[in-house]
Amino acid sequence: MLSTKVRKSLAVVLLGSMVALAGCGGGQSASEPGKEGGTSSQKKVVNIGLKADPPSMDPVMSTSLYDRQVQNSIYNKLFDVDPDGKIVPVLADSYKVSEDGKTYTLTLKEGIKFHDGTDFNAEAVKFNLERGLGDKSKRKGELKLINSVTAPDAKTVVIELKEPFAPFISALTDRSGMIVSPAAVAKYGDEYINHPVGTGPYVFVEQVKGDHVTLKKNENYWDGEVKIDELNYKVFTNGTAAVQNLRSGMLDIIDEIPVKEIPTVESDPNLQVISQANMGYQGFFMNATKAPFDNQYLRQAVDRAIDRATVVKVLFNGYASPANSPFSPGNLAYGDSDKYEQPDAAVIKDLLTKGGKPDGFSFKLQISTNPVNEQFGAVIQNMLKQYNINAELEKVEYGTLIENGNNGNFQALQLGWSGRIDPDQNIYDFVVTGMPNNYGRISVPELDDALNKARAELDPAKRKELYDQAMEILHENAGYSYIYHNYDKIGLSKKISGFTYVPDGIIRTAKLDKQ
Structure with a gap:
C-alpha cells in the first residue's frame, strides 16, 4: 500500500485566537463535573466529525462505513489491518490452516473481558x-462457506469450511471478525443495536440519531491504557461546517475534508491534512428488477455515457482516480478491468x-444529502442529458438510502464501498445472486460461478x-x-x-491522546 502523506503548515500559530477558543465545548480538555476550572482533574474529550449518521452499532447488521468508524x-476484531495493509492478529493470538x-x-x-464483565473466550x-x-x-x-465451528477449550476455535476460501482471514479483519458479547445479545435481543457491548477501548454510552454517538473509556482495556476519557462522533453532513468546527476546536478530527477546503486546512498552523489513496470505490447501482433498468x-x-476522468477532475481536483472496477491499485485483482473508455455517442445511441428507447428515457437517481454526493449527482445528470437520458435526482437521508437498497425501493441508487484488502470483499456480496449487498x-x-471459483482458488495468479x-461479465x-x-482526506488537530x-x-482511537 502507499505510504501516508501528511501535509504540515509552516504558518505562525495565532495564540490570541486559540486562547479565545479555549472555552469551546470539546475543543480543549474539559474539566470534570464538580471540578472548578478543571484545576483538580482534566477530562480529555475527543470529538470526531462524521459526514453521515451511523445507522447501526451491530456488526452483523451493518453496511455503512460510518458504522465501522464507531x-x-x-469492538475488537479477531484480526486487523496494519498501516502497511498487512493482516495482524488482535483477539486471535495465532492461527493455523490445514x-x-x-x-x-x-x-x-486469554484474560480479556467484555464491557459487561463477561469473559471473552472460544x-x-x-x-x-x-x-x-x-x-x-x-x-x-463472507461467512457462508463455514461448515462448522467448535470450541474444544476456552482458547481454541476450530473452523471447518465447506471448501477452501482464500479471503477467510481477511474477512475477519472487519465486521465478520468483530466480537460482541453473547450475554448482551441474549439480554437485549432485537434491541442489541442500541446496547452494543464489545471488548474494545471504548464503552457505548448513547446514540442520538442524526446528531452524535458518545463513548467513554474502557477503564480495564486489555491492550494498554486508554488516555481519552470521552469520545464523541458528531454528524456533520455539511463538509464546510465540519472544517469550520475543526478550525475552531469544536472538532478534533474530521473523517473527510471537502476538496475545496483542503487549502484552508493546510494553511491552518494548528491542523494537518492526511491525504491517501485508499481501497474503495464510488458509483451507483441500477436496479435490474425495475424499469427502465430491467433492460440490460x-x-x-448509462454506464458508457459517464466520463470518469471529467468527474474526477471536476469534483476532486486529483484527490481521486477514475474507476471501472471495484479493484484499486495495489489490489491483487487490479488491472486492465479498471480501464475505461471515453463516451462514444454512436455506441450509446446504438445501446x-x-x-x-432510441429517443432516450428518464429515471430517478437517489443520492444522499451531503454536498459531495449532491455535486456528484449533478455532474452525472449533466453528462447523461446530452444523450437524452434524464436523471432526476432524489435526495435521501443516508440511513434511508441503505434501507431502500435493502428493499429495492429505487431505480438507481448512489452508494460506494470503502474497500478491503482482499478482492472478494470488494465484489462478491455486491454482485452475486442473492447476496445481501447486491442492491x-x-x-x-x-x-456467480467465476466469483465462487475465485474465492476458493488459493493461487494468486489464477x-x-x-x-x-x-469483470468482463460484469461490464x-x-x-x-x-x-x-x-482518497481518504482526513483533517486532524x-x-x-x-x-x-x-x-x-478507519480512524483508530485506542492510542489517541490530546494535549
Whole structure:
C-alpha cells in the first residue's frame, strides 16, 4: 500500500485566537463535573466529525462505513489491518490452516473481558461466527462457506469450511471478525443495536440519531491504557461546517475534508491534512428488477455515457482516480478491468436503440444529502442529458438510502464501498445472486460461478484470471457503474497525538491522546 502523506503548515500559530477558543465545548480538555476550572482533574474529550449518521452499532447488521468508524472503538476484531495493509492478529493470538485449506485453528488471547464483565473466550467466538451466518445477517456472504465451528477449550476455535476460501482471514479483519458479547445479545435481543457491548477501548454510552454517538473509556482495556476519557462522533453532513468546527476546536478530527477546503486546512498552523489513496470505490447501482433498468442495454447506455476522468477532475481536483472496477491499485485483482473508455455517442445511441428507447428515457437517481454526493449527482445528470437520458435526482437521508437498497425501493441508487484488502470483499456480496449487498439485484450464473471459483482458488495468479473473467461479465451486465476510486482526506488537530493512518480509512482511537 502507499505510504501516508501528511501535509504540515509552516504558518505562525495565532495564540490570541486559540486562547479565545479555549472555552469551546470539546475543543480543549474539559474539566470534570464538580471540578472548578478543571484545576483538580482534566477530562480529555475527543470529538470526531462524521459526514453521515451511523445507522447501526451491530456488526452483523451493518453496511455503512460510518458504522465501522464507531464500531472499531467499541469492538475488537479477531484480526486487523496494519498501516502497511498487512493482516495482524488482535483477539486471535495465532492461527493455523490445514494443507487442504479447509480447517482453520485459532488460538485466542486469554484474560480479556467484555464491557459487561463477561469473559471473552472460544465459546464467544463460536457464537459470533454462527450469528454471522444467520438469515438476516449482512455477513453471511463472507461467512457462508463455514461448515462448522467448535470450541474444544476456552482458547481454541476450530473452523471447518465447506471448501477452501482464500479471503477467510481477511474477512475477519472487519465486521465478520468483530466480537460482541453473547450475554448482551441474549439480554437485549432485537434491541442489541442500541446496547452494543464489545471488548474494545471504548464503552457505548448513547446514540442520538442524526446528531452524535458518545463513548467513554474502557477503564480495564486489555491492550494498554486508554488516555481519552470521552469520545464523541458528531454528524456533520455539511463538509464546510465540519472544517469550520475543526478550525475552531469544536472538532478534533474530521473523517473527510471537502476538496475545496483542503487549502484552508493546510494553511491552518494548528491542523494537518492526511491525504491517501485508499481501497474503495464510488458509483451507483441500477436496479435490474425495475424499469427502465430491467433492460440490460439501458444499463449499459448509462454506464458508457459517464466520463470518469471529467468527474474526477471536476469534483476532486486529483484527490481521486477514475474507476471501472471495484479493484484499486495495489489490489491483487487490479488491472486492465479498471480501464475505461471515453463516451462514444454512436455506441450509446446504438445501446438506446437496442434497449427500445432510441429517443432516450428518464429515471430517478437517489443520492444522499451531503454536498459531495449532491455535486456528484449533478455532474452525472449533466453528462447523461446530452444523450437524452434524464436523471432526476432524489435526495435521501443516508440511513434511508441503505434501507431502500435493502428493499429495492429505487431505480438507481448512489452508494460506494470503502474497500478491503482482499478482492472478494470488494465484489462478491455486491454482485452475486442473492447476496445481501447486491442492491442492483443482478443475477448472472456465469458471474456467480467465476466469483465462487475465485474465492476458493488459493493461487494468486489464477485468482487474478478469474476476477478478470468476472469483470468482463460484469461490464457486459452493468449492474453497478464504477466511477472513481476514493482518497481518504482526513483533517486532524495538532493537539491530537497517537493517530496512525491505516489504508482502510478507519480512524483508530485506542492510542489517541490530546494535549
